[in-house]
Amino acid sequence: MFDLFKNSKRLTPLPPKPKDELPHAKLGVSYKDWHNGHVNKHKWRNKRWAVLILINGLFILSFALDLSLLEGSLSGSRLLGFYLMDPYNALQTILIAITQGHFPNLTMNFWIGLVTIFMFYTLVGGRTFCSWICPYHFISENLEKLHDYLVKKRKIKEHTYNQSLRYVFWVGFLILAVLTQQLVFEDLNFVGITSRALIYGPGLILFWIIFIMIFEIVYSKRFWCRYVCPVGATYGMIGSISPVTIKFELDKCGYCTDCQDVCLVPHELWFVKRGKATQEVHFTGNDCTKCGLCVDICAGEALTYTIKGLDKLG
Amino acid sequence: MSKKTTDLDRRQFFKTGAIALGSLAIVGAGATYLKSNKKNEIPATNFLRPPGAIDENIFVAECIKCGLCVQICPIQAIKLADIDTGLDYGTPYIDVRNQACDFSCDSLQCVETCPTAVLDFQQFKRVGEEAIEKYDEEMKGKQMSKDYNPFRVQIVAMKEQVKMGMAKLNQGTCLAFQGKGFEGIAREENFKGINRSPYTNDRKATPVTDKKYKEEICDICVKECPIGEKAIVMEETKDASGNIVKRPKVLDGCTGCGVCVMVCPTEEPSIIVEPVKA
Incomplete structure (x- = not known):
């Protein structure tokens, strides 16, 4: 598209x-x-996992030890004082802000964070975020091995869907945000929830993640990342010019x-x-x-x- | 790609797309239902939004749940709500009985750090600047002296601008209202809460359980109030039999920070904070 x-x-x-x-x-x-x-030395995978663990580790350490390195969560953060904003989250915020008249109040830091993220991921490939930063990717990348094993043993069948579904969800959650005047998607957002659970401690909301995890294992491989996640879709759009x-x-x-x-x-x-x-x-x-x-x-x-x-x- | 598979693809897309739209509709309906059900309950007593929070409806819509306010709070008074707290998931709150906001940060940095301004810093910036202007006028000519410290008046003005809630005394259980004093530490021994007591020169907050009281008439809430006599005082009144007695009285200057709730020694706090509904 x-x-x-x-x-x-x-x-x-x-x-x-x-x-x-x-x-x-x-x-x-x-x-x-x-x-x-050919011996697979997992060169890039190891580098990638190192980056992913480093970034998420910096979030965790910054909160646990009260350091000002990388504060906040993947929904919005501050890297050494510079703000960074999740683009899909920001998009919903902007749309709601326009309808509520809160738009002029959005801070300069918000805009700086959004533009910084936009420019950075334009340079490095958009959905690079998914595999190099997103903590849920790390989890499901390892979980899918269990799924693959079950498929191989013919315990379950593989189910695939059309990739464009993500754009249905992308538009759908934006409309929902405006209609309900709430960041509806943020209550379902795997990126935000896993990130917050890692940094601020786990909560009951993790049952939602576990529910989808089980669905991914027994029914459809990487269901959330492939067909739903509008955050990934947003990064994909950014990455199309990368x-x-x-x-x-x-x-x-x-x-x-x-x-x-x-x-x-x-x-x-x-x-x-x-x-x-x-x-x-x-x-x-x-x-x-x-x-x-x-x-x-x-x-x-x-x-x-x-x-x-x-x-x-x- | 043959025409047949394209058709199949298209049919499958419409089918799954319809399911996707259905699930979106369910999510939307669910969110609307939850929102309409909760409206009058949040924020609850002793469960406050951080300083500077704007109207609750805009607050829950525009808070991106990043947790920057949680991170920056030096006494960790702010927490993010889980789904069982009755507040919207991921939004920040202060449970004042466990850890109240004692303003020992001296800067309201949680408000300043908020990227979407649901904690609105503009009002604090304005009153801070006005306070400095006024102070400068008073200090004209003395600005080179050692006593010149505009930041002190600025933070006082900013603090007093905060309106998270309003404290309310429960006269039935309050020790002072029963003419009782208090001796010992205010909370249970393993209580983790901290605050900076205004009667000391401490720059940082210290554990509540470090403070030993010996009060003839219990006035701990008044002693520990970070705002001071604009918010709560021991008032001399006559009781039923005509004796002059001292009793705490909450004034309009109360910011609803909740330190009084945290330090109240009765098992159920005899002073509570009712959130301000904007």
């Missing part, structure tokens, strides 16, 4: 590469040896689709399947959280982090 590169999907696909042009054939080894020879993304090079791809299996948003890697790619080089779209799991797992190093525009210079 907001992706500048999605049009490449409509182009005529390139013919699949012949067998002798696949990466293992070029190296002169069997496909099995080539594929199994230069940081994942680059796919067809000539290094062995058609194994391991990357799609580990991906939170596999539809963004539509071009890795045999005979789907329409160009030699593809970039992931705005739903991509830039988590790097595909980069880590790719045996042919066909997937890499890139900064669009700069990659051509090198």
Whole structure:
């Protein structure tokens, strides 16, 4: 919807590469040896988890030890005195403020925080927030292993839905905020609730999180992040104009689709399947959280982090 | 992509979209129901919004639940509400019986830090500036002297501008009204609350349980009040038999900070704070 590169999907696909042009054939080894020879060192995942734990740890420590490093929560915070605002939360606040006449009272700090977040995530890729900062992502990234196990053992069936559902919720919760004159979504917001529970201590509201967690394990993988979370959708919109993304090079791809299996948003890697790619080089779209799991797992190093525009210079 | 799968996709989207809209409607109806049900109950007695809170309806709508006011409070008087408190989830409140706001921060920083101004700092800024102007007028020519300290008058004016609630005495249980004194510490031994007593030179708040009283007529609430004689005094009146007795009396200057509630030695506090409904 907001992706500048999605049009490449409509182009005529390139013919699949012949067998002798696949990466293992070029190296002169069997496909099995080539594929199994890649050791996943989890380089990006480890870096990402370190960042995620550091940021959330800073929140926790700042409150516990009364430091002025990173105060507040992921709904709104102060980094060394500079305000940062959750963009979707801020959007609801602005809409309600307009209807209530509170708009002129919103502080300069609020606007500074909103603009800072907007600019920062425009630079680093939008939904980068989801996989590098959001504490719920960390939880569900590990929970989904249980889900995958159950699917593999045929205990449960996988259920997938249309990704555009998130935009229904995005618009819906904004309308609800105005109609009810309340930040309705903030009472359901996984980002805010988990962040506050970590910083200020757990509460009964966590049953809501646990309820969805169980639903995600036994019914639909990553349901909240994939189909509901309007916070993620907002970051996705911001990220649609971001230069940081994942680059796919067809000539290094062995058609194994391991990357799609580990991906939170596999539809963004539509071009890795045999005979789907329409160009030699593809970039992931705005739903991509830039988590790097595909980069880590790719045996042919066909997937890499890139900064669009700069990659051509090198 | 073939036409058939596109059609399937579209059908599935409309189906799940309808479910999504349905769930949104349920959430909306639920929120409206809860809101209309709660309106008259919040904030409850001894359960206050932080200083400078604007009209409750706008407050709950515009508070983004970030917790910055919670973080900045040096005595941790402000808490975020869980869903069982009867307040909107994630909104800040002060439970004055457990930890009242004693103004020992001397700056109302919780108000200043609020990004959406549901704790509105403008009014405090204004009265602070007015107080300094007035003070400067009085101190004309003496501004180089050692005694010149505009910040003191500023914070006093700002404090007095706070209106979280209004204290109210329960004459039935108040020790002073029964002519009783008090000896010992005001609260149970493991009580964690702290406050800065105005009769000391302490800059920071100290535990309530550190303070030993020996009062002929219990006047702890009056002694500990951070606002002072504009808010609560021991008033000399005649009792039924014509004797002159001293009894606490709450005045209009009460800010509703709740320190009196916190330090009241009776099991159920004999003084409560009723929130101001804006």
